[in-house]
Amino acid sequence: MGTNPAERADTAAVATGVVAVVAHRKKTFGGGLDELRARLAGAGVGRLLWHEVPKSRKAPDRVRRALDEGADLVLVWGGDGMVQRCADALAGSGVPMGILPAGTANLFATNLGIPADLPAAVRIALHGPRRRLDLGRINGEHFAVMAGAGFDGDLIRDADRKLKGRLGRFAYVWTGLRHVRGECVRTRIRVDGADWFDGEASCVLFGNVGTITGGIPAFDDARPDDGALEVGVATASGAVDWARTLGRMATGRSDESPFVRITRGRKVTVRFAAPKTYELDGGARGTAKRLKVKVAPGGLTVCCPERAD
Secondary structure, three states: OOOOHHHHHHHHOOOOOEEEEEEEOOOOOOOHHHHHHHHHHOOOOOEEEEEEEOOHHHHHHHHHHHHHOOOOEEEEEEOHHHHHHHHHHHOOOOOOEEEEEOOOOOHHHHHHOOOOOHHHHHHHHHHOOEEEEEEEEEOOEEEOOEEEEEHHHHHHHHOOHHHHHHHOOHHHHHHHHHHOOOOOEEEEEEEOOEEEEEEEEOEEEEEOOOEEHHHEEOOOOOOOOOOOEEEEEEOOOOHHHHHHHHHHHHHOOHHHOOOEEEEEEOEEEEEEEEEEEEEEOOEEEEEEEEEEEEEEEEEEEEEOOOOOO
16 A cells, blocks of 8 residues: 555654554454554554454553553544543543544544544544543443433443444434333432432433434534533433434434433432443443443543644
8 A cells, every 4th residue: 555745744744652553353444454554654653552452342451551561642443432442541641542433333533523534534643633532431431422321221232233233323223213112210310419300211311522322413512622511311201202302303402302401510420210221432331220420521632633713
C-alpha cells in the first residue's frame, strides 16, 4: 500500500513517541489491520506496541500493559464496546485515545465526528486536537456513550453477537419489538441529592452524548464536555406508547414526549423494586436493584477532528 504526497506530508510531522494499538482482531475496517500497520510504519511513529484481542473484555489488561510500557497514545480498533473497555482502563491516566471505528456500532466516534474512513481516522488519531471529555461511571465501571436499565438493558442483552453480526443496527430494532411490552417497575431516582422521580418506569437512561444505541437521538442537549450526564426515565409500557415515544424522539425532542422525563446531573442513585438488566455502551452487565451513577469530568482525553467553531 502506498501513500500519496499529501498523506506523506500530513504524517511527516508526527512526533516520535510510543504508540500502542489495542485491536479487536475480529473487527474489519478499511484494508484491515495490515493497512493500519503499514500506515503507522510510514507515519514517523518512534515505537509501536501492538496488541490484538479476540474479545473486548480482554482489552483492559492490554491497555494497562501498554501504559506500563510507556505508551504516549493508545489507538483503539473496534466498536463502542471495545472503546468502553479501553476508556475504563485509560480513565484518569491523561494518555490520549485515538479511535479507529471498526465495530458494528460506533456511536462515540460518530458523535465526535470521527469518520468511518481508515486513512482519515488515522490522521485524526495522530494529528487531531486532544480534547478532555467526560465519562460516566455506573456501579464502578466507566462508559463513554450511555448506560441504561429496564427496556434498554433487556434489548441490549438479547441483541447478541450473532444477531448483531447478521443484522447490524437492525438487531436492536428486532429485539426491541420483542421487548416493547416490557413491564414497568417501581423506580426511585435521586439526582444530586434530591428526589427527582418516584413511580412506575420501564426504562432509565444516562447519556454522555446525544445519539445512543441503535442511532436513536435521545438526548438533544447532551455534550461530552459539560461536566454532567443526561438522565432520562421512560414510563411507556406498551407497543402504542413506545411507538409514540420513539416517533417523537426521531422527529422532535425527546423531552416533548408525554412518556419521557429528562434532567441533568452529576450524581444519580436509582432503586428498583425488582432487579433489572443494566447495560453500558452496548454491553449487558447483568441485573441490579440499585444503580450508582456519576460523571467523571474530563476523565478521558480523546483525539478528535478539528471543530468548525
